[in-house]
Amino acid sequence: MTTLLINGKEHPIDAEDDMPLLWAIRDLAGYTGTKYGCGIGLCGACSVLLDGKQTFSCVTPVSAAKGKAITTIEGLATEKGLHPLQQAWVEQDVPQCGYCQSGQIIAAAALLKQNPHPSDEEIRAKMGNLCRCGTYQQIFAAVKRAAEIQGAQS
Template identity: 55%
Template sequence: MISFSVNKKRVSVDDAPDTPLLWVIRDTVGLTGTKFGCGIAQCGACTVLVDGSPTRSCSFPVGAVAGKSVTTIEGLANGETLSAVQQAWLETQVPQCGYCQSGMIVATTALLKEHPKPTDAQIDAALTNICRCGTYDRIRVAVKKAAGLA
């Protein structure tokens, strides 16, 4: 059994240690907000925070999170109160299909922790996730709104 916390709740799972964290979160823990997009850490749809660091969970073995703290999209809001990033996303009307947005929002959460007032270059460097609906224009606006820059 591998034990770690997900959104501040302790979980123990019997998946093989080399199972990607993504599938453990989705199928064993049952939180489906974290998405599968490519399986090779290219698209970022599966981004979660591991001890606060943005991590592409499709390519990160669950064995490596033993004893650590994982935060998923479901762990960002406080009850019905959205996080600042989620609120900015809603006000800017960012999502279209929405499939990549969990990863985008989690990656932005990590970015703003490291750079509370990010430059465009810092935004470009941190948000390398893929969105096939092309919501990028509104994402940039929403990041700045969440950072109090717009």
């Protein structure tokens, strides 16, 4: 038995240390917004924030998340409303099938946390998650828009 801090709440989890964090988050804690794609650390669909850093939860053991703050897509919005990235995603009408999108937004959240005003090159370099629907242009536009919204709110 261990405890994981997910989206600001402590979750007692009955998992072996080497269980992929993705399964603990989805199947044991019930946050199903985080998706399984490749399972080998390539696509980014399973991205969560671990102490603010983008982390592929499919290749991260539960033991590596102990004592750290885990944020999933469900943890981005607050009582005040949607996260600037979620607002921008809606404005730019980004998703097609939607499967990769929670991972994309988490990748963008890590980027904006590290760098609230990323250049075009920085956005292109950091947004490396795969999207089989090819929504890359919309994702790029939405990250730029989210930076504007976030800047206006701060």
